[in-house]
Structure formats: structure tokens, C-alpha cells
Amino acid sequence: MKYQILAETYARIERTSSRLEMTELLSELFRKTPRSLIARVVYLTQGKLHPDFEGIEIGVAEKLAVRAVAQATGTPQEVVARQLSREGDLGTVVEKLLSHKTHKPTLTVDEVYETLDQVARISGAGAQAAKLERLAQLLARATPLEAKYIVRTATGKLRMGVGDMTVLDALAAVFGGGRQARPVLERAYNLTSDLGYVAQIVAEGGLEATRKIRVVVGKPIRPMLAERLSDPEELLRKLGGRCIAEYKYDGERVQIHKDAKAVTLYSRRLERITDQYPDVVDLVRRSIRAKDAIVEGEVVAIDAESGDLLPFQELMHRRRKYGIEEAMRQIPTALYLFDALYADGEDLTERPYAQRHAVLERITREDDRCRLAAWREVRSVRELEAFFEQAVAEGCEGLVCKAPGGVYQAGARGWLWIKFKREYRSEMTDSVDLVVVGALYGRGRRAGTYGALLMAAYDPDEDAFPTVCKVGSGFTDQFLAELPKMLAPYIRKEKPPRVVSRMEPDVWVEPALVFEIVGAEITLSPIHTAGWNAVREGAGLAIRFPRFLRVREDKGPTDATTVRELVEMYRRQLRKVASSPESS
DSSP states (O other): OOOHHHHHHHHHHOOOOOOOHHHHHHHHHHHHHHHHGGGHHHHHTTTOOOOOOGGGOOOOOOHHHHHHHHHHTTHHHHHHHHHHHSSOOOHHHHHHHHOOOOOOOBBBBHHHHHHHHHHHHHHHHHHHHHHHHHHHHHHHHSHOOOOOOOOHTTTTTOOOOOHHHHHHHHHHHEEEEESGHHHHHHHHHHHHHHHHHHHHHHHHHHHHHHTTOOOOSSSSSOEEEEESSOOHHHHHHHHHTTTEEEEEEEEEEEEEEEEOOEEEEETTOOOGGGGGHHHHHHHHHHOOOSSEEEEEEEEBBBBBBOBOOOOOOGGGOOSSSOOHHHHHHOOOOOOEEEEEEEEEEEETTSSSSHHHHHHHHHHHHOOOOOEEEEEEEEEEEEHHHHHHHHHHTTOOOEEEOOTTTTTOOOOEEEEEEEEOOOOOOOOOOSSSEEEEEEEOOOOOOGGGSEEEEEEEEEBBBTEEEEEEEEEOOOOOOOHHHHHHHGGGEEEESSSSSSOOOSSOOOOESSSOOOOEEEOOOEEEEEEEEEEETTSTTTTTTEEEEOOEEOHHHHHOOOGBBBHHHHHHHHHHHHHHHHGGGGGG
């Protein structure tokens, strides 16, 4: 299969902002794709070569890519760099530099994929020179359009706005008989976190083969997510009058895979983080009795002397490639386990939570550094509030309350798990996690950097990011100085297809970074698009007086606060105001 077919499809996708048209274009591409190649085509369309959890990134820095473009096109490096500064996109630059080439496309999908895979895996002495040579040789054989998307893929900037759900819709249309097959594919994806693998199975074996996909140690399961409430009475009512309440620790959620050969840790975003926590790996080896297991827990920083829990920010100092041994001594950790998804050959995801918890108790050997999350079965508001206050007093954020009979809804957010995180300040009922989708230039003391950010929630029904607020407070000078570098990989000239905005920032940002935001209240807005028409015709929801709290490195854009959550928060806010003494 010629790579030119992919490049032409990518160009057409880039020109549309319609998710329906994107799905149709992808469907057309998948129909043309030989079944033996479908996994590679799916990965390339995602802008990667392997699923994220394998941790294999192409890793071509922009400076190296500039040198490769210069070598492939016979253009002085400084000229390429100057054009990049003007265009803002190296793909567009290489396309223009090769525009005089008229040869027919000869590159195949396999050639492009395998060359980029070689580039990704080269390491050691002379790695940069070897990467440069192979990428330059590939670009020299490419047509202008092919080179554009090869460079973007190599530098991690393909960014066509195609979400995972759009890919699943296209696969369902081509191999499953229509959109009604999407839930089968989505469950398979949720259990394996590997779109290419799911595409290969459904292309070769149809829906029947896809239904047989089960949990596998080594393929992380997309995490189940919780809704949130601050009213304990409403919370218990949602869960049928009783629940298992657990401490909500202020740490990093991890999914742990253990077999006879290794222990592997995955973050909430399913990135492999084993190397950052060798102490946690040791805890798992000595504490998990099952030969093969997948369990979930929270890694929490603790005071080396007192054993007290420390805040999340302290744990983030462990996010480093070097000096791990020193970090372990300075910031020791404890592991609090809260779920078992697989144990000794048995998939537990369809089992009720109470049964999963019983398995977790059975396979865990507890000590002072590894134990089950503190939990209690509660049946009354009084019990729930007392346990909540106890959790807060012990350094936790609050509680997660779970339906004893609930299955593990991989990749889904629902009312089987509910976070109980009541507000302790005279601000919004709770903080929210929002996605950066735009930036505005600063003025005065902030001149030369960005002064405010356009923030969005996530709408899972539309796989889109509608805006909620513009935040410009809460930033330190140091953070503002680092912000341009942080945003640089995600800057786009045009509005990203999945962003829904009535505002026009100075620069658009591809939805990727999640920031925690707090504000005074949620209000109706004629400008912001989150929850548009959900509460009032012609109005969305906005956060009044928003303030930045922290970067959520542990969350991806689709883990952000949802539109539905914002609508519920707004309605609870109205009920609270209506029942207050001042309103009567």
C-alpha cells in the first residue's frame, strides 16, 4: 500500500472540521487498507507507531528534524530554520521546499513505518547521526505531501484532531456493519488500550473475535472514572442507600501489572512509569501474593521521619529520569491499593466491586508501606460525614464512594463511583480539571509571554472540548516564564477540529494539557460553549473568577471534567442557594 494514500487522506482530514466527515474519510481509508496493514495504518493515523503504554516514541527533536529536512532538500540549514520560524510548521516547510519534485510516489506504508520505528529505537553512541541519516533518506524519496506528514509524525506533531472514538466509529462502519458495533469495539479498546490491536482483530475476525478480547497482563486497562458530588444525602441516594467509602488519597493513581517476569506500573494516562518508582515495584513483589495480577492503587509521598502523608506536589518531584535513588531517599512512598481487576487467570472486571475487593484483600500481604486504602461500608449520611472528616484529618482529599454491586466500567465515568470532595474554602464547590485550548498574549509585566489561557471541559458524547473560562490568575512568575515552552509542541494556526469556541484566542492550542482550576461560582454565559442550551437556550456555562491551582500531569485531555459534571455542579449550586436562609 502506497503511503501517498495516507498522506492524501490526512490532507483531506486536515481541511475539515466536521467529525462526521472525518469518520467518513477514515472509513474510506480503512476500506483501502490491506487487513495485514490495518494496525500500522491506525497507529500512524494516531501520530504514533505503537500504543502509548509501550513507551516507544519516535523522539525526533525539532532541531534534528530541521537538519534532516536541510539534508533531504539540499537547502542550507539556516534557511530551513528561518522558514520554520515564519511558517510555524516544519511539515509545511518541507512540502514547499520539495514542491519542484514531480516524481511518482514510491514509498509504501511498511517502508515509512519501519524506518520511523528504526529511528525510534536507535540509541547509544552515534544515535543522533544515525537518526538524522535515516530520516533524511526517507524524506529524499518522498513526494512533497508525503514529506509533510512524515516530518509531522516524526516530530510528534501530526495533530489532525482525530480522536480515538472517531477511529472506533470508522472501524465499526467498515468491519462491524455500522455504528451499532461501536460498543463492542469500545469495550475491547477499554480492556487493552490498544487501537491498533483492536483494529487488527476486528479486520481479521470480525465482531465475534472482538467480543472474545479479554484482559491481558501487560496491556493496561483504561481506568474507570468517578462522578463527583458534595451532598452526602444525594450521594447515598445515587448509590442505593449504601456504599463502600474509601479514602481519596492525594497521590498518583497507578495500575499495576504483575507476572512471573516483571512488575510494570502505568499512570492514569497509561504511560509506563515503572522506572520512576523502583521502591513501589519492590513493594508489589513482596506484598501481592498472586502469581499474575492487575491491581489499582494510589502512590503517595510520605514524610521520611513521621510517616505522615504529603501532598501531590511533593510526589511530582519523583517524575524524573535521573537521580531516582536520591529521590527515593528524600521522598519515600507508600502504596494504597483499592481494586483488583485480574488475578491468577481470572478477569475480575465483570465481578461486583465487593467481590473484587474481597479478592484484593486475599492476595495482599499488608505492611506499613503497602496496604489497602482505608475503607468502610456506610449506610447513613451521619456515617459518611464522620468517615469523610476522618479522611480529611489524615491528610486525604476526601472519599471515593462505590456501589458494592458495580462492575468495573473500563474507560467510563459513571455513578457507580462517586467522589465526595466537599469544599473547605468559600469558593466553588470543587475544583475542576480543564484542558488548555488557547492562549492570549500578556501585557505590562507579562509582556513577552502568555497572560491568560482559554480553558475547556470535555464532552464525551461529541468527543469535543467546549470552552468554560479564560484564566489569568494563580500563575507564578516562574510558571509564566516556562509556559511558552510548555505550550510550544501544541500550538496550532487554526482552531483544532475538536475545540468548540465562540472566542478567538491569540493562538490555538491542541487539547493535550490539563490544569486544575477553581473559581467563585459557575454562571450562565453567552460566550462559553460548555453545556450550550443544556440549562438555558442560547447560553453555555462559565466559571466566574477562575484561578489556576496546578498542572495535572497525571491526566489526559479526555480525563478532564465533563460537560455533564459542570451542568450538575451548576444545578446543585442553584439548589444550595435556593435552600440557604438568605434566599428565604
